Amino acid sequence: MVAEVLQGLQVQPDRTYVDATVGLGGHAEAILQQSSPTGRLIGLDQDPVNLAKARARLQPFGSRALLFHCNFKQLTEVLERCHLTAVAGILVDLGLSMEQLKVSGRGFSFGGDEPLDMRMNPETQTQTAAELLNTWPEADLSRIFWELGEERWARRIARRVVQARRQRPFQTTAQLVQTVLQAIPVKPSSRRLHPATRVFQALRLAVNQELEHLAEFLPQAIAALVPQGRLVVIAYHSLEDRIVKHTFLQAEKAGQVRRCQKKPLRPTPAEVQRNPSARSAKLRCVVKTAPGTDSAREEVM
Numbered sequence: 001m002v003a004e005v006l007q008g009l010q011v012q013p014d015r016t017y018v019d020a021t022v023g024l025g026g027h028a029e030a031i032l033q034q035s036s037p038t039g040r041l042i043g044l045d046q047d048p049v050n051l052a053k054a055r056a057r058l059q060p061f062g063s064r065a066l067l068f069h070c071n072f073k074q075l076t077e078v079l080e081r082c083h084l085t086a087v088a089g090i091l092v093d094l095g096l097s098m099e100q101l102k103v104s105g106r107g108f109s110f111g112g113d114e115p116l117d118m119r120m121n122p123e124t125q126t127q128t129a130a131e132l133l134n135t136w137p138e139a140d141l142s143r144i145f146w147e148l149g150e151e152r153w154a155r156r157i158a159r160r161v162v163q164a165r166r167q168r169p170f171q172t173t174a175q176l177v178q179t180v181l182q183a184i185p186v187k188p189s190s191r192r193l194h195p196a197t198r199v200f201q202a203l204r205l206a207v208n209q210e211l212e213h214l215a216e217f218l219p220q221a222i223a224a225l226v227p228q229g230r231l232v233v234i235a236y237h238s239l240e241d242r243i244v245k246h247t248f249l250q251a252e253k254a255g256q257v258r259r260c261q262k263k264p265l266r267p268t269p270a271e272v273q274r275n276p277s278a279r280s281a282k283l284r285c286v287v288k289t290a291p292g293t294d295s296a297r298e299e300v301m
């Protein structure tokens with residue numbers, strides 16, 4: 001959703017933007033092009049492999065791109081290090097990059113057979129998905145499968161995981177897929193979601209504490225915008241989108257921001273055809289309210 005992001009941020013020449021999930025640098029590159037000749041981009045990512053790829057891609061922009069290996073919950077700290085009090089726009093494109101899913105070898109996908117790691121930042125995070133599965137009590141496993149995966153068979157799967165790990169501790173994604181399939185009375189079908197989808201989502205969210213970090217980040221991002229500055233968030237599942245929607249509504253009620261639109265923007269059918277993983281994307285945008293202005297005045301997008 002590059003066009004929608006640029007429009008949401010209303011990227012201007014010569015201003016400073018943050019891409020809080022720089023990933024492989026696609027959106028960052030578009031922001032740098034649109035803000036040329038002197039616009040700056042501060043890019044954050046907690047995945048060192050993705051960040052190295054973004055660094056190579058953004059190298060032609062020289063000192064206009066400044067990248068940091070960190071979690072976006074450290075936004076305020078990073079801006080202080082850059083001697084900045086506020087920026088013109090902030091983008092967050094949540095979730096995983098295709099690189100992480102398909103080639104990282106860290107077990108984010110149930111398609112192959114990889115070590116059950118799922119850490120986005122293996123340099124600072126200590127608990128892998130395998131460790132979580134092998135050590136957490138059954139009740140906690142059941143809770144995360146239910147709350148973070150919205151998995152209807154959460155209890156059955158948690159019970160089966162605890163039985164299976166007594167025989168052989170979990171090490172690989174294939175072991176987990178097999179255990180899920182043994183636990184539930186549903187067979188895989190090409191028409192439905194793969195039965196392991198929700199358990200994999202729950203584990204990934206738990207290992208990386210994704211919802212907690214998003215909730216910590218959003219108020220910092222709103223505080224870090226100049227008046228009329230813009231925050232654009234792309235979410236890919238209902239749990240993260242709910243946090244974004246709720247935070248934006250609360251901030252609007254408090255007079256801090258104005259929502260750019262009531263309903264989130266969705267990718268066009270052409271974009272979904274080009275990139276099927278974009279199908280669940282929801283883009284929400286807010287504008288920071290300038291003190292003393294009518295927050296409902298300007299209509300955008």
Ligand SMILES: C[S@@+](CC[C@H](N)C(=O)[O-])C[C@H]1O[C@@H](n2cnc3c(N)ncnc32)[C@H](O)[C@@H]1O
Pocket residue numbers: 020021022023024025026027028044045046047050070071072073093094095096097120213214
């Ligand atoms: C969907 S990708 C972003 C793709 C990017 N917009 C692009 O154009 O290439 C999401 C990225 O966010 C990173 N990420 C997820 N949660 C993060 C967090 N809490 N702090 C920093 N980076 C995070 C992931 O490592 C991943 O690289």
